[in-house]
Amino acid sequence: MQTAQHAQLALLLEVAGTPKPGNVDRHRDFDDLRFEHFLAGAVGACDGLEAAAAGEPVGASFDTAVEGMSQQRGGNAQFGALLLLVPLVRAAATWGLTPDDTAAVVEATSVDDAAGFYRAFEHVDVFVDEPPADAEALDVRRGADAIPAVRERAMTLYDVMELSAPxxxxxxxxxNGFRRTFAVTGTISDGDGPVPDRVAEAFLELLADEPDTMVAKQHGEAVAESVRERAAALRHADRDEREAFADELVERGVNPGTTADITAAATFVALERDGVVP
Structure with a gap:
């Protein structure tokens, strides 16, 4: 497979992995976002991922990928995952798929890349926090309308990510050099059994490691920490207990989406760098 195809396959394997507590998978849907939307989103992202593999700018490639991903009825299925996959694809296709090479890709992004990132918000609704009072002009929910402020401040896409990283x-x-992405890749590459099961294991490992920032934004830090603690307690539990936790979080509307995004990125590294074959 080519690099962009590995990225698409990573998106497909991520959503196929089950149970992934609180997330859409092949056994669970949300009311407004279903398994089929993720399948369609992965296919739709093809042009943007291929652009990144061909050496096109990160921001423009991301915008194209998100536009394609959005061509299904569910809305935002994989925005965060694509924000990780596009620079990983670019690194794999041009330099190498290592933390240092990937860091070099993102650190080299430009103001134009930041503009492409903001344009991507025109395609789907993405849940974000209120911006700081001194950064209202940079609110990503303004989409392309925020680009003049980005250019006025000469902010690269890496600069924008630095503002949001905390x-x-x-x-x-x-x-942080895609630290968590590369750290959990071995769970997928070196594990046993079907690849989607290894992907689900990597998801639970990540969820147990740090509170999910999407959960923290939507439900508060206390809920995010309680989810992390439950995930840690389930690392060695049987499948029935994990399935029950997955059902519980879906019913509560608690969605560790950031953890799923990083899981998709790690799956790509396992496929592209480590030669994992489903």
Whole structure:
């Protein structure tokens, strides 16, 4: 498979993995976002992922990927995952799929890349916190309308991620060398059994490691920490207990989406760098 195809397959394997507590998987849907939407989103992201593999700018490639992903009825299925996958694909296709090479890709992003990132918000609704009072002009919910402020401040896409990193786990990956992505890849690459089961194991490992920032934004830090503690307690539990926790979080509307995004990124590394074959 080519690099972009591995990225698409990573998106498909991530949503196929089950149980992933609180997330859509092949056994669980949300009322407004279903398994089929993730399948369609992975296919739709093809052009943007191929652009990244061909060496096109990160921001423009991301915008194209999100636009394609959005061409299904569920809305935002994989925005965060694509924000991680696009620079990983670019690194794999041009330099190498290592933490240092990936860091070099994101650190080299430009103001134009930041503009592409903001344009991507025109395609889907993405849950974000209120911006700080001194950064209202940079509110991503303004989409393309925020681009003049980005250009006025000469902010690169890496700069934008630095602003968000303290409270956003995807942005934190950008500025921390994709630390968690590469750290959990071995669970998928070296594990036994079907690849989707290994993906689900990696998800639970990540969820047990740190509170999910999407859960913290939507439900508060106490809920995010309680979810982390439950995940840690279930690391060695049987499948029935994990399935019950997955059902509980879906029923409560608690969605560790950031953890799923990082899981998709780690799955790509396992496929592309480590040669995992389903």
């Amino acid at each position: 409270e956003d786990g995807v942005a934190a990956e950008w500025v």
